[in-house]
Amino acid sequence: MVLQNLPKATTDIQDWTWDEFQVHYDELEARTLTADSIQGWLKDWSDLAMTLYETYNRLYAAVTKDTTDERMDVLFKKYVDEFFPAAQAADQALKMKLISSGLEPPGFEIPLRNMRAEADLFREDNLPLLTQEIKLGQEYDKIVGAQTVTWDGKEITVTQLQPVYQDPDRDVRERAWRLASSRQLQDRQAMNDLWGKLLETRQKIAANAGKPSYTEYRWQQLMRFDYTPDDCRQFHDAIEKVVVPAVSRILEERKQVLGIQSLRPWDLEVDISGKPPLRPFTNARELVGKAAQIFHKVDPQLGEYFNSMQREDLLDLENRKGKAPGAYCTDFPQAQRPFILMNAVGLHDDVMTILHETGHAFHVFESVNLPYFHQMLYGAEIAEVASMSMELLSTPYLPETKGGFYSQQDTARARREHLEGILRFWPYMSVVDAFQLWVYENPQAALDPANCDAKWGELWKRFMVGIDTSGLDDWMVTGWHRKLHIFEAPFYYVEYGIAQLGAIQIWRNSLQD
Ligand SMILES: [Zn+2]
Secondary structure, three states: OOOOOOOOOHHHHHHOOHHHHHHHHHHHHHOOOOOOOHHHHHHHHHHHHHHHHHHHHHHHHHHHHOOOOHHHHHHHHHHHHHHHHHHHHHHHHHHHHHHHHOOOOOOOHHHHHHHHHHHHHOOOOHHHHHHHHHHHHHHHHHHHHOOEEEEOOEEEEOHHHHHHHHOOOHHHHHHHHHHHHHHHHOOHHHHHHHHHHHHHHHHHHHHHOOOOOHHHHHHHHOOOOOOOHHHHHHHHHHHHHHHHHHHHHHHHHHHHHHOOOOOOHHHOOOOOOOOOOOOOOOOHHHHHHHHHHHHHHHOHHHHHHHHHHHHOOOEEEEOOOOOOOOOEEEEEOOOOEEEEEEEEOOOHHHHHHHHHHHHHHHHHHHHOOOOOHHHHOOOHHHHHHHHHHHHHHHHHHOEHHHOOOEOHHHHHHHHHHHHHHHHHHHHHHHHHHHHHHHHHHOHHHHOOHHHHHHHHHHHHHHHOOOOOOOOOHHHHHOHHHHOHHHHHOOOOOHHHHHHHHHHHHHHHHHHHO
16 A cells, blocks of 8 residues: 555645645556556555545535635635646546556446546647636626616625515516516627637537537537437427426416416416415524434435434534535545535525435445445436435425424425426426537527527427416527526536436335335
């Protein structure tokens, strides 16, 4: 073992320079690879990569737990600026060494396949273009971030206006909605200009890598070896056939209950039970206690995993000043533990978030025993199956009588909302995915934003039935401007649709067995 003197605690990194890691990478690169030595070599590389990965994750956890911790902030930036690029280059060298050795260690087929795909796409010429693509993505963030409106005398972002769409007063909702959409449409030209630049950059990237289309380039980059664009089209067709009619029935009922002539875009988020929002808990201790009871009901082993996270301070759940927004689950593979951060304030969303993130955490517990770090990296298609199926497997235990948070009636309301949300996501996902398949198959046509508008409008009409958009054409056809993934993470969206289907299948199996 050459790696005995690697840093043990995250804060050790402050005394380390990259050179002290590079020594180990150099040693690994100098070793002769044979069928006999390969497993020891992989183990050492795995430990080294894992140390760096875990250090990053621990620093990330520290700076998100407390964004005002200046010491951690310095360490985090040191990692991102110095260690991250150096580690990427050093790992790349070892990947190339492994590939060119021609050895196929058992259990390493999938990591090797991924490394070969990555190496095949790599072109020095593309590095500046990939940087440019990221910068153009930041332009998108800037445009959206600057979209503010005046509401109740205060300047707020269009995103902050979203809770108003749940207001029981229809006029208030419509006023907010129209305010947001007219502000967004002011940036129509800016979005179209940005789009042209992005599309041209992506075309060049694909051409440099010797790929006939950006679709092929991106497919390989996203490591999609198990499904094709045609499979995605079939998925859209199935959604159109099965899900769209179900959503149409749900929206028809919504219209009836709300007692309105037609369902407008501002009528989709308001709760139709006419009851105030659910208030499931008052503090994080209560949230953890009830969540633990639910997980024990789902499976005693899962309940035990959750208790260990509680004991070892791996749950940071309560919203507080100085904490980063949002929610995530990350992993510390050397410690063989997950870590969850979220910002609970007592809403039903918080309950769903902890069920979701803990699904990811259970996945970590079950995968950290694999021999090599490189085997623990998996795609979103399966990662989200763990989290989304945990939502579905735990919601039957939401009633207080089963250890959860709600009355029978409120549980029914929460579960219905959850299942409707799943159904309503699939058609929208199909619009986003089918749109992008069209774009990168017809890049010349897609350079003209008018063609993009027409295509989006056509797909919207095909999948998003039951919503009356009359008089709102400009808003409807520019929907692609409002989907971040189309600008910043091309094609990365169908993953959620696939994972949701996997989760539904696990849930179905659980109902039968
Ligand atoms: Zn997730």
